[in-house]
Amino acid sequence: MQIVLCDDADHAAREAAKWVQALLVQKKRPVLGLATGTTPICLYQQLIRLYQQKQISFASCTTFNLDEYFDIAPEHPQSYRSFMQHQLFNHVDIDRQNTHLPVCFDGQNPRRVGLEYEQRIAAAGGIDLQILGIGSNGHIGFNEPTSSLASRTRLKTLTAQTLSDNSRLFVPGEIQPTMAMTMGIATIMDARYVLLIATGKAKAEAVRQMVCGPVSAYCPASILQMHEHAIVVLDKDAASLIA
Ligand code: F6R
Numbered sequence: 001m002q003i004v005l006c007d008d009a010d011h012a013a014r015e016a017a018k019w020v021q022a023l024l025v026q027k028k029r030p031v032l033g034l035a036t037g038t039t040p041i042c043l044y045q046q047l048i049r050l051y052q053q054k055q056i057s058f059a060s061c062t063t064f065n066l067d068e069y070f071d072i073a074p075e076h077p078q079s080y081r082s083f084m085q086h087q088l089f090n091h092v093d094i095d096r097q098n099t100h101l102p103v104c105f106d107g108q109n110p111r112r113v114g115l116e117y118e119q120r121i122a123a124a125g126g127i128d129l130q131i132l133g134i135g136s137n138g139h140i141g142f143n144e145p146t147s148s149l150a151s152r153t154r155l156k157t158l159t160a161q162t163l164s165d166n167s168r169l170f171v172p173g174e175i176q177p178t179m180a181m182t183m184g185i186a187t188i189m190d191a192r193y194v195l196l197i198a199t200g201k202a203k204a205e206a207v208r209q210m211v212c213g214p215v216s217a218y219c220p221a222s223i224l225q226m227h228e229h230a231i232v233v234l235d236k237d238a239a240s241l242i243a
Contacts, residue, residue, distance in 0.1 A: 001211065001225055004233045005243060009199040012233045013042035016131070016197050019231060020047060023129045023193075024056045031121075033130030033188075034065045034088075035141075036080045039197050040131055044088040051092045058094035062124045064117075065101040066132070066141040066188075069177035070155055073105055078170070078177075102153055102181035113181060114153040121187070130191035134198050137161045138206045138219035142182035145218050151184030165202075185223055193229040196221065198238040207234060208241040 006012040020043070023030045034040070050056045065080055074081035081101050089099055100120055104113040121127060132140050137159060143151060144159045157179050158166075170176045188194065198207050210221035211232070224230040236243075 001227070001230045001232055003211065003239075003242075004231065005239055006233060006235050008235050009042055012197055012199055012235045013046045016043045016195055016233045017046035017050060019129060019193070019195050020131070021050055021056050024058065024061060027128060029060050029062065029125070031062045031064070031124050031126065031128045033127040033183075033191055034063050034084065035131045035133050036065065036067070036083045036087075037133045039133040039199055041087055043131070043197065047088065048091045058092045061094060062098040063094065063100065064121055064124070064127060064183075065099075066130075067180050067182040068101040068103050070110070070179035070181055071105045072177055074101070074103055078174070102183070104155070104181045110155040110181060114155070117153040117181075117183070118187065121190075127191040129193045129195055130188055132188070132194055132196040132221075134196060134203055134206050134210065134221050135162055136165055136202050136206055138209055138221045140185070140188060140196070140221045140224075142180040143185050143188075143220040145220065147185055147217060147220050149215075149217055149220075149223050150186050152187050153181065153183050156180055156182050185220055189223060189227055193231065194224060194227055195231045195233065196224065197233045199235040201237040201240065203238045204241045207232075207238050211242050 004015050068080045072079045102117045104110050142156045209219040213222050215222045215225055
């Protein structure tokens with residue numbers, strides 16, 4: 001695990017962007033794993049800036065998002081598809097056909113969707129670099145504590161902690177989904193590189209458990225200790241219990 005200590009969230013985003021830039025510049029057909037949530041927004045802004053400065057292109061890039069809410073249409077404003085369109089895809093030269101999320105709605109079978117998502121990742125040649133955030137409970141993707149470390153893309157119920165953490169993103173009266181399709185922990189571990197970004201005090205304890213704790217399904221992110229190429233980019237607050 002390579003830990004990159006940064007002064008603040010902007011600095012962390014700049015450091016993380018360097019890894020994505022290197023992939024996009026060096027690989028002919030890069031496959032990028034993406035995350036949603038608040039943390040990667042600064043990174044996506046950096047990537048848009050690099051694209052506008054003609055330093056990177058997404059023209060030959062294929063993307064796979066970690067997760068998508070269950071039973072929510074891609075066009076729904078709260079879908080992760082909408083988030084990605086808004087935060088990144090609409091602002092760069094990516095081909096929408098090459099962007100993938102584990103969408104499961106309108107009566108689709110979650111098991112089939114999960115299996116097909118795994119097959120699409122494999123058909124693309126696997127993920128070169130997977131971007132990750134971390135939940136305050138140590139989740140990666142929506143692999144909540146006690147998720148199998150051997151899990152693959154599937155339907156998961158979100159914990160009360162995750163629902164409470166994410167409730168800030170929903171206005172009163174809006175329905176907050178309680179289930180999501182998520183890449184499994186083994187799916188994430190298959191990526192050739194993983195790049196986890198954590199910023200803010202609220203992540204400090206989860207970061208401590210991920211870096212210093214035992215490898216345990218109680219802290220799904222701790223499995224990254226076993227990854228050959230795991231990069232963890234932290235701001236001072238997120239690193240405050242380990243540095
Ligand atoms: C998002 C995801 C989640 C988030 C995590 C942190 O696609 O899979 O694991 O990365 O919940 O979310 P933020 O960044 O909002 O604190």
